[in-house]
Amino acid sequence: MIVYAKLDKEADYKSITAFIVESNTDGVTINPLKGKLGMRSSTASEVIFDNAKVPVENRLGDEGSGFKNAMTILDSSRISIAAQCVGIGQGALDLAINYAKNRETFNKPITQHQAIQFMIADMAAAVHSARVVTMDAATLKDSKLPFSNEASIAKLIASEMCIDVTNKALQVHGGIGYFKDTNIERMFRDARVTTIYEGTSEIQRLIVARQTLQQYQ
Ligand SMILES: Cc1cc2nc3c(=O)[nH]c(=O)nc-3n(C[C@H](O)[C@H](O)[C@H](O)COP(=O)(O)OP(=O)(O)OC[C@H]3O[C@@H](n4cnc5c(N)ncnc54)[C@H](O)[C@@H]3O)c2cc1C
Incomplete structure (x- = not known):
């Protein structure tokens, strides 16, 4: 280790x-x-x-180079965690839509209830937004341009997105979503750690605030 x-x-x-x-x-x-x-x-x-x-x-590496190296590694790994969150969010959206198309209440599939459509719209918009900021950070890194701020922004947005989207996707499933068989129960639990590891959301906000304020000096 x-x-x-x-x-x-x-x-x-x-x-x-x-x-x-x-x-x-x-x-x-x-x-x-x-x-x-x-x-x-x-x-x-x-x-x-x-x-x-x-x-x-x-x-x-050299004596005393550990902190700098760890920060460099974290900048990159935050993009990976953001990508993981996009995957969880997309998976939850897929499960929710598949379930909603097949579940009928009041003689119609629940996809025809506007309340469900709005949740699907919010989930789709959130997953798409998180994917775009994650791709942006990854593209900057691949282009060897500065990407530290964008990596933290992607990690912050994507991790908070996947907690919210798995929560909504479970809601679309109704009571059955609370049980293991639907898989959304696992995604809901898996999502929770993503705002904690690889730097908590609070730490991402500190980084983004610091780097954003520097741009205005
Ligand atoms: C499942 C799992 C896997 C993990 N895997 C790894 C791993 O592979 N490698 C690894 O190194 N670590 C790993 N961790 C540890 C993880 O990175 C830490 O738990 C995380 O960084 C938070 O640190 P902490 O638990 O000490 O919380 P604390 O630092 O005690 O934070 C507690 C709360 O205070 C807030 N807080 C702390 N300092 C500040 C501040 N300055 N300003 C504002 N708010 C603040 C935090 O955001 C949090 O809400 C893992 C954790 C879990 C749960």
Whole structure:
């Protein structure tokens, strides 16, 4: 695993350095965490370090370069998470429309109720908007242009979109959507973490505010 650690406990972020740490190193304990709300096909673990010794040749990059490298990695991975959110949102929209076309109430498919049509319109608009900002950030990165602000904007918009869209898609399913068989129940749970990992929505807002204000100096 790759571990980011301070070389000097009292120093600021400029002493953060990356290391490759073998998981069987003496003093390293890995405790898989149980009971996640969603994303259950991947494990998240607590890692405890108790006087674990790492040889200097396992250092990744220069001393003190860890924070800068981590931020560079996060800029790119935020685009990946935004793309993941677009996938979840599109999947939820597909499920909702498929269900709504087949479910009848008051002698007609629920797609013919305007309340359902409005939810479908809101979901489609939100998924499309998130896809466009995600593609924009990815295109800037591929073109080797600055993309940090756009990556945070994409992550913020797409993650909040997929929580909202899975919520609406579950609503379109009515009571059956609360059960595992429909799959929307899983998407609803999976979506929730996306505003938390890879930088919370609050942190994305801090980044976007800082970078936007800089553009007006
Ligand atoms: C399923 C799962 C998988 C994960 N996978 C990884 C992984 O692979 N790699 C990895 O490194 N991490 C991973 N994480 C950790 C994740 O990145 C952190 O949980 C996340 O960054 C939030 O940090 P925290 O939990 O310490 O919350 P805190 O930092 O304690 O935040 C708590 C609340 O306070 C807010 N907050 C904190 N600081 C500020 C501030 N300065 N201004 C405004 N609001 C603030 C936060 O937005 C949040 O709402 C994972 C988490 C989960 C749940």
